[in-house]
Amino acid sequence: MFKVKKVDMVNKTFRLSTDLVKRLAVVAQDQGVSMNNLVGQCCEYALNQMSKNPKEEFDELQKS
Numbered sequence: 107m108f109k110v111k112k113v114d115m116v117n118k119t120f121r122l123s124t125d126l127v128k129r130l131a132v133v134a135q136d137q138g139v140s141m142n143n144l145v146g147q148c149c150e151y152a153l154n155q156m157s158k159n160p161k162e163e164f165d166e167l168q169k170s
Contacts, residue, residue, distance in 0.1 A: 130144055130145065130148075
């Protein structure tokens with residue numbers, strides 16, 4: 107059964123290079139998604155690909 111999910115969102119302003127915005131616009135248009143959706147997915151992907159959580163990395167450095 108279809109259930110509508112409410113995702114909490116927040117407005118933020120980020121400064122990105124003109125070239126990056128143009129590249130993102132091309133990909134968003136090509137994939138049929140909004141720029142907001144694409145940027146969110148890119149951020150999620152990048153954070154998930156990090157080797158470690160920054161806090162864990164900091165804690166390990168403190169132990170050394």
